[in-house]
Amino acid sequence: MEDDRDFQAKKITEDLGRPYYQTDLGTAYRATSLRLLKRIPDNSIDLIFTSPPFALTRKKEYGNVSASNYVNWFKPFSKEFKRVLKKEGSLVIDIGSAWNPGTPTKSLYQYKLLIALVNQKFHFCQDFFWYNPAKLPSPAEWVNVRRIRVKDSVNYVWWLSKTDFPKADNRKVLKEYSKSMMDLLENGYKAKLRPSGHDISEKFSKDNSGAIPPNLLQIANTESNSYYLRRCKEEGIKPHPARFPPQFAEFFIKLLTDEGDVILDPFAGSNVTGYVAESLNRLWISIEKIEEYVRGSRFRFEEHKNQAPVEQEKCNDIQNSSLENFLD
Numbered sequence: 037m038e039d040d041r042d043f044q045a046k047k048i049t050e051d052l053g054r055p056y057y058q059t060d061l062g063t064a065y066r067a068t069s070l071r072l073l074k075r076i077p078d079n080s081i082d083l084i085f086t087s088p089p090f091a092l093t094r095k096k097e098y099g100n101v102s103a104s105n106y107v108n109w110f111k112p113f114s115k116e117f118k119r120v121l122k123k124e125g126s127l128v129i130d131i132g133s134a135w136n137p138g139t140p141t142k143s144l145y146q147y148k149l150l151i152a153l154v155n156q157k158f159h160f161c162q163d164f165f166w167y168n169p170a171k172l173p174s175p176a177e178w179v180n181v182r183r184i185r186v187k188d189s190v191n192y193v194w195w196l197s198k199t200d201f202p203k204a205d206n207r208k209v210l211k212e213y214s215k216s217m218m219d220l221l222e223n224g225y226k227a228k229l230r231p232s233g234h235d236i237s238e239k240f241s242k243d244n245s246g247a248i249p250p251n252l253l254q255i256a257n258t259e260s261n262s263y264y265l266r267r268c269k270e271e272g273i274k275p276h277p278a279r280f281p282p283q284f285a286e287f288f289i290k291l292l293t294d295e296g297d298v299i300l301d302p303f304a305g306s307n308v309t310g311y312v313a314e315s316l317n318r319l320w321i322s323i324e325k326i327e328e329y330v331r332g333s334r335f336r337f338e339e340h341k342n343q344a345p346v347e348q349e350k351c352n353d354i355q356n357s358s359l360e361n362f363l364d
C-alpha cells in the first residue's frame with residue numbers, strides 16, 4: 037500500500053520540477069500554478085480544494101483580479117482542473133462575494149464563475165455556505181458608517197465534478213446529535229403527517245450514529261495563537277492574511293476522499309489544505325506563488341513527526357534557477 041502510494045505520488049509530480057519542501061505525504065511548490073498544472077497528468081487528482089484570490093474591491097497584498105475580468109482569468113485554470121481530475125473527483129472552490137466599487141450593491145461575479153464552470157461541462161453537485169460569525173463588518177461605509185447594509189458573513193462554496201456521481205460519503209462528516217434528537221432516539225417517534233405535509237415515518241428515529249450536516253457550515257475563523265502563528269512570529273515571517281480554518285478543509289476532505297487519495301490546492305496560501313490532508317493520511321500537492329507564504333506554511337508540518345523537508349540550501353537553489361520556468 038505504501039509502495040503504491042509513493043509510486044502514485046512520484047508519477048504525478050515527476051514533471052513538476054523541484055519542490056520547495058516535502059513531507060511524508062505531500063509536496064509544496066512555490067510557483068504560479070498554471071504552468072505546473074499543465075504538467076500534472078490527466079485523471080490523477082481526487083480532489084481540488086482551493087480558495088482562489090477573490091475579486092475584492094479592497095485588494096489583498098497578494099493581488100486580486102477584478103470582478104469584471106474574473107471569469108476570463110479563471111478559465112485557463114478550470115480547463116486544467118477538469119483535465120487533471122479523476123472521473124470520480126471533485127472540485128471545491130471557496131469564494132467570497134464582492135461589492136461593486138463605490139456603491140452599496142453587490143457583484144455577481146461568483147455566480148458568473150459558477151455558470152461558466154457549468155458551461156465548461158462541470159456538474160454542479162451542491163452549493164455550500166461557510167458562515168463565519170467572527171467576520172468583521174465591511175464595507176465600513178455601508179455597514180458601520182451609513183448603516184444601510186448588514187454584515188456579510190458567508191463565503192460561497194461551489195462543489196463541482198466531472199460526473200453526476202463523484203465519490204462522496206456523508207457518513208464521514210456526521211455531527212453529534214442535538215439534545216432533542218437524542219431524546220427522540222431514546223423515546224421513539226410516533227409516525228404522523230406534519231403540518232407542513234411531510235410524512236415522517238418510524239424510520240425518522242433510526243440511529244445513524246450522528247446527524248447529517250447541512251450545507252451551511254458554521255466555523256469561526258478566530259485563530260490567534262496557533263503553532264503556525266507562533267512560528268511565523270519567531271522567524272519574522274508575515275502570516276498569510278486570508279487563511280481558512282482547518283475544520284473547513286477537514287469537512288470537504290473527509291466528505292470527498294479516502295485515505296491515500298490525492299488532493300491538490302493550486303492557490304495554497306499557508307497550505308492549510310496540505311496540513312489537513314496530511315493529518316488525515318491523504319497525499320497532497322500545494323502550489324503558491326509567494327515565497328514568504330510557502331516558507332511560513334512549512335512550520336505547520338514541524339508538528340508532524342516524520343517530516344523530511346528539503347534542506348534550505350536546495351530551496352534557494354530552486355528559487356534562483358528553475359523557479360522562473362514556472363512563473364506564468
Ligand SMILES: C[S@@+](CC[C@H](N)C(=O)[O-])C[C@H]1O[C@@H](n2cnc3c(N)ncnc32)[C@H](O)[C@@H]1O
Nearest residue numbers: 068069089098279280303304305306308324325
Ligand atoms: C485566498 S488565498 C489562499 C489562502 C489559503 N486557503 C490558506 O488558508 O492559507 C489565495 C492565494 O493564492 C495565491 N495565488 C494567486 N494567484 C496565484 C497563482 N497564479 N498561482 C499560485 N498561487 C496564486 C495568492 O498568493 C494567495 O496566497
